[in-house]
Amino acid sequence: MKIVVCIKQVPDAKNVRIDPNTHTLVRQGVESIINPFDLFAVEAALRLKDRHGAHVTAVTMGPPQAEEALRDVLGRGVDDAVLLSDRAFAGADTWATATALAAAIRKIGDVSLIFCGKQAIDGDTAQVGPELATILDIPYATFVKELDLDGPDHLKVVRRTDEGTEIWRLPMPALITVLREVGDPRVPSLKHKMRAKKASIPVWGIRDVGLEEDRVGLSGSYTQVVRVFSPPRRSDRVMLQGSVEEQVEQLYRYLKEAKVPGL
Amino acid sequence: VGTGPKDDLSAYRGIWVFAEWRQGAIHRVSFELLSAARKLADKKGVPCAAVLLGSDLDGVAPSLLEYGADTVYVIDHPNLAAFTDEAYADSLVALVREKKPEILLAGATTMGRSFIPRVAALLQTGLTADCTDLDISEDGLLLQTRPAFGGNVMATIICPNSRPQMATVRPRVMRPEKDARNGRIEKVDLPEEVFRSRVEVLEVIPEEDTTARLSEAEVIISGGRGLQKAENFRLVEELAQLMKGAVGASRSAVEEGWAPPSHQVGQTGQTVAPTLYMAVGISGAIQHIVGMQGSKVIVAVNKDPEAPIFDVASCGVVADLFEFIPAFIQRLKKEG
Ligand SMILES: Cc1cc2nc3c(=O)[nH]c(=O)nc-3n(C[C@H](O)[C@H](O)[C@H](O)COP(=O)(O)OP(=O)(O)OC[C@H]3O[C@@H](n4cnc5c(N)ncnc54)[C@H](O)[C@@H]3O)c2cc1C
Ligand SMILES: Cc1cc2nc3c(=O)[nH]c(=O)nc-3n(C[C@H](O)[C@H](O)[C@H](O)COP(=O)(O)OP(=O)(O)OC[C@H]3O[C@@H](n4cnc5c(N)ncnc54)[C@H](O)[C@@H]3O)c2cc1C
Numbered sequence: 001m002k003i004v005v006c007i008k009q010v011p012d013a014k015n016v017r018i019d020p021n022t023h024t025l026v027r028q029g030v031e032s033i034i035n036p037f038d039l040f041a042v043e044a045a046l047r048l049k050d051r052h053g054a055h056v057t058a059v060t061m062g063p064p065q066a067e068e069a070l071r072d073v074l075g076r077g078v079d080d081a082v083l084l085s086d087r088a089f090a091g092a093d094t095w096a097t098a099t100a101l102a103a104a105i106r107k108i109g110d111v112s113l114i115f116c117g118k119q120a121i122d123g124d125t126a127q128v129g130p131e132l133a134t135i136l137d138i139p140y141a142t143f144v145k146e147l148d149l150d151g152p153d154h155l156k157v158v159r160r161t162d163e164g165t166e167i168w169r170l171p172m173p174a175l176i177t178v179l180r181e182v183g184d185p186r187v188p189s190l191k192h193k194m195r196a197k198k199a200s201i202p203v204w205g206i207r208d209v210g211l212e213e214d215r216v217g218l219s220g221s222y223t224q225v226v227r228v229f230s231p232p233r234r235s236d237r238v239m240l241q242g243s244v245e246e247q248v249e250q251l252y253r254y255l256k257e258a259k260v261p262g263l
Numbered sequence: 264v265g266t267g268p269k270d271d272l273s274a275y276r277g278i279w280v281f282a283e284w285r286q287g288a289i290h291r292v293s294f295e296l297l298s299a300a301r302k303l304a305d306k307k308g309v310p311c312a313a314v315l316l317g318s319d320l321d322g323v324a325p326s327l328l329e330y331g332a333d334t335v336y337v338i339d340h341p342n343l344a345a346f347t348d349e350a351y352a353d354s355l356v357a358l359v360r361e362k363k364p365e366i367l368l369a370g371a372t373t374m375g376r377s378f379i380p381r382v383a384a385l386l387q388t389g390l391t392a393d394c395t396d397l398d399i400s401e402d403g404l405l406l407q408t409r410p411a412f413g414g415n416v417m418a419t420i421i422c423p424n425s426r427p428q429m430a431t432v433r434p435r436v437m438r439p440e441k442d443a444r445n446g447r448i449e450k451v452d453l454p455e456e457v458f459r460s461r462v463e464v465l466e467v468i469p470e471e472d473t474t475a476r477l478s479e480a481e482v483i484i485s486g487g488r489g490l491q492k493a494e495n496f497r498l499v500e501e502l503a504q505l506m507k508g509a510v511g512a513s514r515s516a517v518e519e520g521w522a523p524p525s526h527q528v529g530q531t532g533q534t535v536a537p538t539l540y541m542a543v544g545i546s547g548a549i550q551h552i553v554g555m556q557g558s559k560v561i562v563a564v565n566k567d568p569e570a571p572i573f574d575v576a577s578c579g580v581v582a583d584l585f586e587f588i589p590a591f592i593q594r595l596k597k598e599g
Contacts (some may be wrong), residue, residue, distance in 0.1 A: 013530060014549045016412045025416065036531050089593045093389060094380070121530055121553070124411050125392035128382035132347065136298045139461040140348065142377040145525075156465070160525060161373040162478040163285060164470035168344075169463040181524050222389030227419040231410065239579040247580055248590045251562065252598075254578050258560050261599065262506030262538045 004105055005078065005115045006132070007038035009062050009069040010122040018144055018230045025228060034069045037117025039185035040071050041178050044147065045115050046186065048130045053150055055079050057108060061089055062102050074196035075188030081109070086205035091218030095121070098131035100216050103209035105136065113155070114175040118143060126177070133175035139231040141168050145181035269417050274363055275408040277310045281355065281379070282327055282335075282478055284317040285346075294330045294372030294439035300310055300368055301331030301442055306399050308440055309365070309475060313335060314358060316351055320342035324448045331460040331476025337450050340379075340458050347372055347460035347469055352381035353420055354457040361387060366405050368397075369433035372478070383429050389422035391430040395557070405461070413530060413553025422596055433557070434478070435536060462581035474503050475525060482508030482536045485555070488515040489544020489565065496521040498588045505595050511535065511555075513545045522595045529554035544584050561578055564588065 001213045011030040024128050039191060047228075058073045060066045061084035070081035084104050092100065106110055113132070119126035126142070133140035143159045150156035155170045160179060205215055238254070242249040255263055269366035278300045285288035285453060297313055304311035306585035312334040313327040324335040336358060344352050351374075359367065359382070367382070371393040372536040396408035400421070405428040411472035422428040470476055479485060484506065486499035496516065503510045512530060528535055530550040545551060546569055547563070555561070556575050559566045563576035566583050573579045 007505055012411050013415070013553055016415050018416060033298075040531075094392075094588060095384065095387075107433070118549065122403045122412055124413065125390075126379040127285060127383075127390060127392055130377060131384040134352075134384035141462065142348075143373055148329075162476065163314045165468045166464060167466040167468075169465055171461055180527070186477065214281050222387075223391060223420050223422050225418050225420050227408075229417050229419075231417050236572075236577055237579065238577070239573075239581065243589055244586045247582055247587065248573065248594050251580060251591060252594050255539065255560070255562075258539075260482065260560055261538070262508055263595065 001052065001112045002108070002110055002237060003054050003056045003060050003113045003115065004087075004108060004111050005038070005041050005045045005050065005056060005073070006128070007058050007060050007069055007073060008035045008103055008117075008120045009033070009040065010035045010120055013121060016122070018037045018228060020230075023229060031069070032065070034072060035117050035120045037119060037121075037178065037180070039184050040180055041115040041117050042076060042078060044178050044182040045186045046077050047183060048113070048149070049077075054251075058213060059084065059101065061085070061092070061097060061104075064203075070099070070201055071199070072188065073198045074199050075193040077189070077192050080199065081201050083201055083203045084209070085203050088206045088213050089217045091221065092216060093221035093223040094125050094127040094131055095222055096216050098128050098135055099218040099220060100209070100211065101128070101132050102135040103211050107204070107209050112172045114173070116175065116177045118177050118179050119247055125187075129175055129177040136173075136175070138173045138175055139170045139172060140175040140177070142177045143179055144176050145179045147176060147182065164180055167206065272424075272426050275365035277312060278307070278366040279364040279365045279368065279427070280311075280313045280332075281367070281435060282315040283370055283372060283374055284315060284323060285374070289323065289326060290370060290372060291439065292372060292432070292434040293327070295325060295434065295437040296370060297330040297332060298370050298434070298442065299437040299452070302364075303366070303399055303405075307403060310334065312340065312364070314355060316343050316354065317462070318342075327442045328446040328448070329441050332592045333444060333446045335448045338453065339450065342458040342460070345464040346378075346380050347462045347464060348378040349460040349462065350458045352385060353377045354453055355382055357453045357457045358387045359427065362452045367427040369431050371433045375431045379429065379431055386427070388425040388427060390422045391422070391528075394430045394432045395436045397430065397432065405430070410557065414556045415553070428512055433536060434459065436505060437536070467534060474500065474508070474596060477509045477511060477526065477528070477533050477535050478531060480509035482506045482527070483511045483535055483537045483539070483558075484486045484508055484541045484543065485511030485513065486512035486516050486521065486543050487545030488519065490516065490521065493519070493521050498592075499599075500590055502541075502588060505592060508537075510541075513551050515556070538580070542572050542576075543588060545572055546570050547575065562588065592599060
């Protein structure tokens with residue numbers, strides 16, 4: 001069974017801000033990490049591999065330095081990796097991102113299962129997984145917290161919704177987006193790290209996956225970001241003063257005035 | 264420029280809202296969106312419609328008319344009784360292809376965020392996620408504003424060259440307002456194949472415990488490592504119960520086993536935006552803050568005046584929680 005895990009390198013949340021003068025995102029000096037949900041996706045894939053045997057490939061679309069993220073997951077036991085990197089991919093919205101990932105997955109070929117994270121912590125859209133599955137014309141399940149094979153070519157998943165939980169059965173090939181509950185990521189092992197260091201990671205550009213400039217990156221995107229800005233800062237903070245009894249009374253009145261329900 | 268349908272954009276007219284019907288009721292976010300859509304439609308001078316999907320929908324549609332819909336399209340089919348991405352998306356897409364609305368909005372609930380991306384991909388158009396503000400630009404485009412980077416950055420997004428312009432919108436941001444116009448209800452017939460799904464729904468288990476339904480709660484009381492041990496976490500639960508709210512937790516509290524993972528708020532847990540978020544014994548690490556900073560009123564109770572949680576609080580209480588919370592519970596009981 002071939003499994004693909006889609007991982008994204010994202011800026012560490014602590015350091016992201018808007019330059020007050022240029023009104024653009026400051027990316028300089030911001031450390032990159034692997035999107036936390038994608039480490040859960042890797043873990044979910046490796047657990048299936050441990051249980052049933054599988055070949056796990058990690059794919060990322062990003063700048064050349066995204067190779068770091070791929071080496072990291074190779075060190076955790078992923079079998080091989082592909083870096084989708086080309087200037088033409090830059091500025092992609094979720095549709096153009098999904099288009100590029102779909103082309104890469106088609107090129108890998110014969111993939112039974114695709115894992116994505118619930119969402120990326122930078123773009124925060126949670127759209128790439130469902131759009132990717134739709135482009136590949138395969139079924140998908142989002143917000144999955146437990147999963148296992150159910151017979152040779154089906155998957156049983158437990159998903160968490162706003163209302164509770166649901167148990168679904170999907171035929172493979174299928175795509176799954178995962179929550180933290182699928183399992184905490186294993187740490188890289190010495191053996192895998194050695195292999196990861198030496199592994200050669202192919203870099204695919206748009207021609208390698210059979211795409212044209214107008215279908216990828218900014219020019220293949222339907223949405224355009226026209227403005228980024230800092231959220232308005234809270235200017236209404238009050239700090240309660242006095243003894244505990246006085247603070248209790250003040251908080252009670254504060255919540256009444258704010259018309260908070262439940263009082 | 265995209266690769267979507269090159270048909271005439273001006274053929275698309277009107278603003279639609281997907282009405283989410285679950286467990287026998289219409290989700291509140293659908294009324295919120297309908298009120299917002301009504302205003303946008305008036306600004307553009309176009310009609311406003313709701314699309315209701317489900318099974319056995321007799322008597323459900325009229326409530327949508329009260330919130331400003333000119334038309335309520337009803338897609339009623341047994342296969343829509345349980346939610347599946349394919350049947351929901353494919354039937355909605357069939358109707359969009361036929362009627363051509365210029366804007367399509369849905370709640371950013373787990374349902375909306377799951378199947379609306381499929382709708383956008385099938386229609387080959389753009390989709391903006393989890394918006395908190397919508398407006399119409401001078402040249403008539405939908406201006407979609409949303410938080411990204413866990414709420415540290417806001418972005419305004421447009422979809423200029425494909426239709427419909429699509430957005431999911433965060434619950435509890437817009438206000439539902441009644442505004443009945445003489446609207447009508449139209450039952451829609453669609454070909455059988457749009458109701459098919461490759462996914463089989465084996466079981467739907469509603470969460471009975473209301474303190475666990477974070478995304479719908481107006482009040483969330485969250486506990487962190489400051490509670491020190493499992494028994495003490497009862498304090499948070501008691502306060503939540505008293506205020507008819509839900510119970511949240513920091514990752515540390517989840518790791519200690521005081522609350523199940525489904526209660527975790529933050530970067531690797533849930534993103535919430537209730538009317539009141541109360542953080543008890545939570546330091547306010549960035550990974551926690553990105554999950555709750557969109558809340559309307561934020562109360563922080565912490566004994567350390569330097570705790571970063573106070574940077575996002577609207578009301579800060581520097582106190583020992585073991586003194587403050589029991590006293591506050593007593594105060595609430597006195598009133599009730
Ligand atoms: C401020 C801002 C706001 C934006 N808002 C929107 C918007 O509303 N709509 C829109 O269409 N685009 C938007 N974008 C663009 C969007 O962030 C990019 O398209 C991004 O490449 C994918 O979206 P995401 O980060 O939201 O990923 P998500 O859809 O949240 O990611 C889900 C999963 O998809 C996989 N994945 C995502 N990206 C990659 C990748 N590059 N390589 C491999 N796997 C990946 C991972 O498994 C990930 O866990 C926005 C960008 C910015 C900077
Ligand atoms: C990749 C990644 C993802 C993460 N995702 C999340 C996430 O989704 N959600 C999340 O919450 N965290 C997340 N974290 C963890 C996060 O960084 C913090 O470690 C965590 O939020 C701390 O939890 P806490 O505030 O309960 O504990 P602490 O930081 O230990 O804070 C306890 C607080 O309680 C106060 N306190 C102690 N005793 C009392 C008393 N008697 N009265 C009043 N106050 C008292 C202390 O002053 C202190 O401020 C993530 C971390 C990483 C690296």
